[in-house]
Amino acid sequence: MSVSPPPSETSQSPNSELAWGTRWLGVTGLLAPAGLWLLLLLVLPTLVIFQLSLVPNIRPGDVVIPSGIENYLRALEPGNLGVVLRSLKLAIGTTFLCLILGFPVAYWIALLAPQRWRNLLLLGFVLPLWTSSLLRTYAWIAILRPTGVLNSLLGIVGIPGLDLLNRPPAVLVGMSYSFLPYMVLILYSSLEKLDRQLLEASADLGATPLQTFWKITVPQALPGIAAGSLLVFITSLGDFIDPELLGGASSMTVARLIYNQFLGQTPNWGFGSALSMVLIFAVSVAIALLLKYGDSSATQR
């Protein structure tokens, strides 16, 4: 995800009124399609959700008249807050795993792998995204179940089997598998721009490889790390399929809870909307943090 700072107020050019007019037209022409898209499909629906979230106990067929914040109070009840916390933990865990798994790979592809392989290697990483995520999650069931592929392999080597399926670790495995490609792609594009001369200079000046890595490579890759982590964090916070299919009996997450409010047996669209607003708020905070820290280090360069 590339987050660019909002276009700053450009200083008024000394051009004539006419030129200013045509430029304004150009700007409108460029921004109008996306702006309209955002307005119709993001801003308006969010307002509708917000409005719904202020109606306690709304039933289909009722007239929507905002009347109170009971839904939000309910979202903050210990039981529901626990669900939000579990989702946060899973999302943070997934982000961490993706970073640990993705960084070496991206580093290798960007800096060490032969030039002509790079595109092919990247393509290989994106390839799994071409099949349905539901299908891939079912494949993980086949791998992780007690008599599944993983335990058969472990059995051959003589290691006792793991009981992973229907437990939180299985969700972490499934989600990090699903979102690793995003992390690798973003880290790759960030590491690709790495100034190699700095690495050489660092080595010349007597830094150990480890020092060079922490003091030269990581700081330069920081915007990529921040953007990649954020994208994985946000996507896994809203993931529905992996917790549902891999998480087992005690894996209620906020995305599933929201689903239940709309498609469950006792729909409560107002409460579901309040939960959605809480989720949107959490994600907005994360994005604000990225804009503040992630991008400032990018503009420093």
Add this chain to the structure above:
Amino acid sequence: MRRRQFLNLSTAALSGLALSGCGWTLANVRSTVQTADDLLYIYTWAGYTDRELIEAFYQETQIRVIADVFSSNEEMLAKLQAGAGGAYSLIYPSDYMVRRMIDEQLLLELDHDRIAGLDSLFPSFESPSYDPDNRHSIPISWGTTGLVFNTTVLNPSPEDWTYLWENQQRLTRRATLLNDPREVFGATLRMLGYSYNSTNPQEIRAAYNKLVELRPSIAAFDSDAWRPQILSGDLKIAMCFSSDANEVIQEDPDLAYVLPSSGSSIWTDALVIPRTAPNVDAAYAWINFMQRPEVAARIGERLSFATPNKAAFAKLPESVQTNTSLFPPDSALEKSESLQPIPPDVGELYNRYWTRLTSG
């Protein structure tokens, strides 16, 4: 200056939208779609139609059928309420959902003169409680909720829900229950001697406590993914619908289905015509086609569901007629109930306990 003007204008426009939005009605279902006379959109369960059936119907009526599938009644209702169901002229809801759709005035009252073969329904389906005299719906299949298990692993065989609690040691993380609050709570309530449809908070709480006790045995609350896992032996027992059980038993004869002795739920899936149906004539044609004994018998046999149609039952091979997982003995059915709609506040109660149960 101009930019500011633009901003002011757009804010005004936005707040105008929000204001005019203040009085809108949630989920107001309206007819929006026109379809051709020779096109029938139906909304049904996965596994309820197949190419052969649709082809046979086309040969006879020259009406092309397009079937969309849903995986839960609530999903179907939500789609209609979101306004995306206007193309469907025929839907397959279950009993309690038929009631709810009638109450929400979503269904057309059926003209019985236009439907043949209504007199060949089994007596218990002639006037079901969810829709007296079948005024809005025609029952098309039925079944029960019970347990499917591996007979070589679990010996002696389970006979009741209590088996799950009595054999917790053997079942640790090797059992699944349906991903369905009403069915899971209903079964537990029934085991405790209460109604499947209890609205009594104390009884529901007792069932919740019982389920918390059982949690170490429950690998997942799951309505679909249990199939490959019970076939591979990773699960020993699963709560499921009889029609699904019958499918896996055909793949592995070591599996068996039991309708628990303390009672369970009986469900009926019915054909209904929504008020918004663009092609009512074609919908009647489909109902009449499905009512025909040969068609009902063939489709019931091929897709393994139980028919409520006497004449169709008579045409089934004996092996199917005596299949107790499809057609359980009356003695087992007597203690079972059908799911009833419950008041919203009781639904909320189930919902809260369910969230607590599934968040460990």
